[in-house]
Amino acid sequence: SAVISQKPSRDICQRGTSLTIQCQVDSQVTMMFWYRQQPGQSLTLIATANQGSEATYESGFVIDKFPISRPNLTFSTLTVSNMSPEDSSIYLCSVAGGAGNEKLFFGSGTQLSVL
């Protein structure tokens, strides 16, 4: 299993600002994923971030709002841009566990509140 560190753990932000969330993994991984968990809701996949290529976004999520970087095999960032109160959620980074088992390992998440 991978150890995933996510920063910040929580933040309170003003409307219209941007926040960048960092995800650091203790081993090299090919596939990283960003999820959003809105208050009291389930997890929704935002995008898949593979090193060396553009992130692939799910329906309802766009690069201008959620730009993602993946500069190497152990690190990724997700930026939440031009925030509004509707962006208040937990954002979770996850990594694939390896070929053939489809396991996902998760970071501890970033609790974002937008005022």
Next chain:
Amino acid sequence: AQTVTQSQPEMSVQEAETVTLSCTYDTSENNYYLFWYKQPPSRQMILVIRQEAYKQQNATENRFSVNFQKAAKSFSLKISDSQLGDTAMYFCAFCTSGTYKYIFGTGTRLKVLA
């Protein structure tokens, strides 16, 4: 499109007792995986148990076991000898083989009572 349904928003169980959490799913795929994840107040998503759809035998992990009924598209989680540390949100999830694209249910909040 795949869907995952958890019909029990909240459940409670006495410590040391057994509880079963329900999950149903819908898919036209034949090769897939099913998971139960636990999310305690720390927010960390922790894998509890995993089932490959092609395996008839139900997965078990210590006190956790599943009842996988492929034809009925049902995947329930049984927690035996419940402990206070089992208090958490439990999510059922589906993933088509080879995709890593998870579909999560809405979760069941489980409270273990002392």
